[in-house]
Amino acid sequence: MTPERDLGRLLTGLRPQLAPGRYVYATVTGAVPAGVDPVVTVAEAEGRTLVVRQEEADAAGLAYDFVAALITLRVHSALDAVGLTAAVAAELAAEGMSCNVVAGFHHDHLFVAYDRAEEAVAVLERLARRSA
Template identity: 40%
Template sequence: MPEITHSAAAMISGMEPHLRAGRFVFVSVNGEQDASDLQHAAIATFREEEGLSLILPFDVAADAGFDTTQPMACITLNVYSALSGVGLTAAVSGALGASDIPCNIVAAYHHDHVFVPWDAKDRALTALQTLQSSAKS
């Protein structure tokens, strides 16, 4: 297992943002049948009071009849950040906010994944690479 990073400076300087292939859509389903039919294709899920939120590949969402007018790109931060680490999410959202790019951050066990509007993916990747470079200085 790689070393887990705890400090903000180490997390930011080591984050190595990488644009994941594919477009994704956030959706919500209420029925158990709908959920079981789609869960296998989801790259992430979260159960909320209003239903099951899923992040689906664009084509899966479109084929299931979901609204696909807000396609997202996923940028994975390839640093093994501690779940108790402080500062990475704030720095990432701050850098993207300064570039007028909205983001949704999903923290998984190994990495954080930043979802940004599809049309802003290149600007977002550049902003995160710039943030990483500035933390290395």
């Protein structure tokens, strides 16, 4: 499948999918603890940021303060596509929702406040319909 670059087609093809579970951001300065399988890692000067399932963080004794839901935009977005992140973030921001975006090779993944996950999916679905 060829990745999409056209913003209009990206928006109409969002197809947001809510993953089961709760995800948290934690940080470690050494190795990833046993039993923790991050869905995202980011190397920073202060340590390694891990995005992991909440139950894994709890079992490993990792500290966190933001519990998120994971929404995958199933449109196959090109890594050099322009405007998708901005459009999605602006739409959610207009509803008072924060959004942490991670680009994968095939899809973009959004981490939103867990207690507003269903609402975020609805906002993204409206954006896709309005863009058609």
